[in-house]
Amino acid sequence: MNKDLVPVFIIVxxxxxxxxxxxxxxxxxxxxTVFFPFLMNFTASQMLAFVERYGASIIGERLVPFLLMIVxxxxxxxxxxxxxxxxxxxxxRGSIEPLLNTPLKDWQLYVGKLLSSTVPPLVxxxxxxxxxxxxxxxxxxxxxxxxxxxxxxxxxxxxAIVMVSGGVxxxxxxxxxxxxxxxxxxxxxxxxxxxxxxxVVMFWGNFDTLWWVVFGLxxxxxxxxxxxxxxxxxxxxxxxxxxxxxxxxxxxTFSQAFTGSSHTISEWYKNEVLQTIKKLRFSIVITIVLVxxxxxxxxxxxxxxxxxxxxxxxxxxxxxIRETFTVFSAGGISSVFTIxxxxxxxxxxxxxxxxxxxxxxxxxxxxxxxxxxxxxxSLLQINGIxxxxxxxxxxxxxxxxxxxxxxxxxxxxxxxxxxxxTPNSKLTIGEVSLQALADWCKLMVGVVIPLLLLAAVVxxxxxxxIAMSLLFS
Amino acid sequence: xxxxxGLTKYFDSFLAVDHINLHVPAGEILVLLGPNGAxxxxxxxxxxxxxxxxxxxxxxxxxxxxxxxxxxxxxxGVLTEHHGLYGRMNAEEYLIFYGELYGLTKKESISRxxxxxxxxxxxxxxxxxxxxxxxxxxxxxxxxRAMINNPSVLLLDxxxxxxxxxxxxxxxxxxxxxxxxxxxxxxxxxxLSEAEELADQIAIIQHGKIILNDYLNNIKRSLLGxxxxxxxFANRPKDWKTPIIDGVKIINxxxxxxxxxxxxxxxxxxxxxxxxxxxxxxxxxxxIQKKLEDAYLEAINHNGDWGKLE
Numbered sequence: 001m002n003k004d005l006v007p008v009f010i011i012v013x014x015x016x017x018x019x020x021x022x023x024x025x026x027x028x029x030x031x032x033t034v035f036f037p038f039l040m041n042f043t044a045s046q047m048l049a050f051v052e053r054y055g056a057s058i059i060g061e062r063l064v065p066f067l068l069m070i071v072x073x074x075x076x077x078x079x080x081x082x083x084x085x086x087x088x089x090x091x092x093r094g095s096i097e098p099l100l101n102t103p104l105k106d107w108q109l110y111v112g113k114l115l116s117s118t119v120p121p122l123v124x125x126x127x128x129x130x131x132x133x134x135x136x137x138x139x140x141x142x143x144x145x146x147x148x149x150x151x152x153x154x155x156x157x158x159x160a161i162v163m164v165s166g167g168v169x170x171x172x173x174x175x176x177x178x179x180x181x182x183x184x185x186x187x188x189x190x191x192x193x194x195x196x197x198x199x200v201v202m203f204w205g206n207f208d209t210l211w212w213v214v215f216g217l218x219x220x221x222x223x224x225x226x227x228x229x230x231x232x233x234x235x236x237x238x239x240x241x242x243x244x245x246x247x248x249x250x251x252x253t254f255s256q257a258f259t260g261s262s263h264t265i266s267e268w269y270k271n272e273v274l275q276t277i278k279k280l281r282f283s284i285v286i287t288i289v290l291v292x293x294x295x296x297x298x299x300x301x302x303x304x305x306x307x308x309x310x311x312x313x314x315x316x317x318x319x320x321i322r323e324t325f326t327v328f329s330a331g332g333i334s335s336v337f338t339i340x341x342x343x344x345x346x347x348x349x350x351x352x353x354x355x356x357x358x359x360x361x362x363x364x365x366x367x368x369x370x371x372x373x374x375x376x377x378s379l380l381q382i383n384g385i386x387x388x389x390x391x392x393x394x395x396x397x398x399x400x401x402x403x404x405x406x407x408x409x410x411x412x413x414x415x416x417x418x419x420x421x422t423p424n425s426k427l428t429i430g431e432v433s434l435q436a437l438a439d440w441c442k443l444m445v446g447v448v449i450p451l452l453l454l455a456a457v458v459x460x461x462x463x464x465x466i467a468m469s470l471l472f473s
Numbered sequence: 474x475x476x477x478x479g480l481t482k483y484f485d486s487f488l489a490v491d492h493i494n495l496h497v498p499a500g501e502i503l504v505l506l507g508p509n510g511a512x513x514x515x516x517x518x519x520x521x522x523x524x525x526x527x528x529x530x531x532x533x534x535x536x537x538x539x540x541x542x543x544x545x546x547x548x549x550g551v552l553t554e555h556h557g558l559y560g561r562m563n564a565e566e567y568l569i570f571y572g573e574l575y576g577l578t579k580k581e582s583i584s585r586x587x588x589x590x591x592x593x594x595x596x597x598x599x600x601x602x603x604x605x606x607x608x609x610x611x612x613x614x615x616x617x618r619a620m621i622n623n624p625s626v627l628l629l630d631x632x633x634x635x636x637x638x639x640x641x642x643x644x645x646x647x648x649x650x651x652x653x654x655x656x657x658x659x660x661x662x663x664x665l666s667e668a669e670e671l672a673d674q675i676a677i678i679q680h681g682k683i684i685l686n687d688y689l690n691n692i693k694r695s696l697l698g699x700x701x702x703x704x705x706f707a708n709r710p711k712d713w714k715t716p717i718i719d720g721v722k723i724i725n726x727x728x729x730x731x732x733x734x735x736x737x738x739x740x741x742x743x744x745x746x747x748x749x750x751x752x753x754x755x756x757x758x759x760x761i762q763k764k765l766e767d768a769y770l771e772a773i774n775h776n777g778d779w780g781k782l783e
Binding site: 007010014017018021022090093094095096097098099100101102103104105234235238425 | 518521523524525543544546547549551553554555556557558559561562566570571573574575576615618
C-alpha cells in the first residue's frame, strides 16, 4: 500500500470500529438493512398483485427498481449523521487536538474522516439491496435488468459520497454539532428533491437520464471534496468558538473587497473593476467557449425540431411582429425597463444556481439563451431567411452590449465557484465567499448593469427598426 | 532544543502572544506560568504547529514549526488541556492507534506503553474501556499517549491537575526522569509548588507577553532580594559583638536568633559561620526558603516593569 495512505486507513479502521460499537448507529443500520428490505418486498409483491388486477403492470415493473433505490438510499442517510459529527463532534469532545498534534497531514485526516463516514452506511446499503433482491427472488418477482441495478448502485454510491463530502465540509467549518445539524438542511433538502426527481425518472422509464444524474453527482462530490480539502485548516478548526453571526465583520470584509482602497469612482474603476476583470480572464475565456458550445447545441437541435415555414406562416409572422411592435411601442420607457429587468432576472438566476453548484450551473442560463439564438438562426436559414438578417437585425444592435455583459456576469459566477475550490491558507471559507460575492457585485454595478441598461434602450428603441427594415424591406 | 524568536500571534486584531523569546536547552524544564487567558495554550499550539505564528519564528530541535510542521509534530509529545480520549476504546487499542499514527508497529507500541502503564500504576486497566476511567486515570493515559512516540520534546498542559497526591508524585517523578534523559519539557501549570519542584527555568506570561524568564533561583533572588539565612543559638554572651563581613547584613535579631541577608552566600557563609561558631553556641544555621508564589505575585503585580532579570 502507498505509504501516504497508511495513516488514512489507520483513521478509517479506528472510526469504523468505533461506529460499530455505537448502538445509535448499529440499530438503525440493522433495521434499514434487514427489516426495511423485507417491508419493501412485501410492498412490491402487494402492489404488483394490485396493479396487475387493473392491467397496469407497467407501474409494478417500475416500482420494483424504484423500491430497490429507496432500500439503498435509506441506510446512507446515516452517513450524513456520521459525517456531520466527524470534525466538530471530536472538537466538542476535546479529542481533535491530540489528533491534530500527530504527524498526520491535513489531507490524510480529511480523507480518513470522509471514508470512515461513507463506508459503513454504504455496506449497510449494499446489504439492504441484497436482502431486497433475495426477497424478490423468493417471491418470484422478476429482478430489474442488470444495467438498471448497476445504475441504482452507482446512484447510491455517488449520493452517499455527495452527502458525506457535504457533511464533512459542514463539520470542518461549523462551530458546534448543533450548528452542523442546523446547516445540514442545506444537504438534506437538495437530496430530498433529487430523490423525488429520480423517482419521477424511474417511473417515467427514461433510465438513461439516471446516468447523467450519476455524472452530475460525481462532479458535485469531487467539487465538495476539493472545497473541503482546500479550506481544511487546523487553526480554524480549533479557533472557531462563537456561533453568532458577525454582521459587522461580514459587512467590513465585503465592503473592503468591494471598494478596495479607492476614494473616487474613477479610482474604483481603475483599481477594482478593471483588476477584477483581469482576474476573471480565464473564466471569461471558458464562458466564451461555453457560449460557442451553446450556439452549436442550438443549431444542432434544428434536426429533431425542424419546422418549415409556409408562405402563410411568414405572412402571419410579419403581421404578428408588426402587432407586437404596436403594442410595445418603440420609444416607451416601460419597454426599456421590462427588457432590463428580464435580463437582470436571468443573471440573478445564474447567480443563485451558481451558489448551489460552485458556479457550474450558473452558466446554464447563458448557454440556454445562446442556444435559442443558435436554433433560431438555423431555423430561419432553413426557411430561406439569411442568418445575417437575424444576426444584424435582431441580435447584434443591442447584443454588442448585452452579450459582453452576460459573459462577464456569468464568468464572475464561475470564478466565485473556482475560488471556493482553490486552497487558500490565508483566508477562511467565509472570507473567500464574501470576496467572491464582492467581485460579482463590483462587476454587476460597475459594468453589467450599465451595459444592460444601454442594451435595453437599444433593444427597445433601435433594434425593432433595424429588424423591420432588414426583414421586410 | 526549543527556541522562539519574536513569536507572535494575532487573532484578528487581538494580540494573543506578543513577541515571545524562549530558549530551552535539552535536559531542561521550562515552566510556563501565567493567569488564565495569558497566552500559554496559544504558545504551546504554535510550538506544535497547530497555530501558525503571525510573526516571529519557533524551532524545535532545529525544525521550523511552519515549514517543517510534520517533522515537528513527529518529535513532540503533547498533553493537551482536554484529554480527549475515545470512550468506547480500551487503553491498549487507544495507545496502539496513536502509536500507529506515529509510525510504530503494534509490537513497538505495546513495548513502549506497557512499562509506562506500569510506572503510572495503570497496568491492570489496559483492557478497561476509557469511558469508565476516572479523571485522574484519563490524565495519566493522556500523558502516556504524549510519550508513546518517545518524543524528544514534551509540552505538558497541567499534567497533574486532576490527580490524587500519590499519582501526582508518580507523574512528577516521571517528568524528572524524562529531564534526566535529555528531554526538553515545557510545562504549563497553575500549581506553583509543582513548578518550584520541577522547573529549571520559569517564564511568566501575562497579556501574551513574557514578563519574566529566568532560572528559578535567579528569579527568587531578583524579585525577593538576597537569600536570607537564620542562625539560632542557645544563648548570646553579653559581650558578643556582631561580626562585620562584607555583603552580610543583619535584618532581624532577638535573644535566640539572628537573620542575615547575604549577597553572595558562597563567599560570605564560610566566613560568617566561622565567626559565629567561635563566639556562639550555635544550634542551627539555615536558609529561609522564599516561595515561588511570592515571586509570581510580585511579578504579576508589577506586570514585568523591570523586564528580563539578569
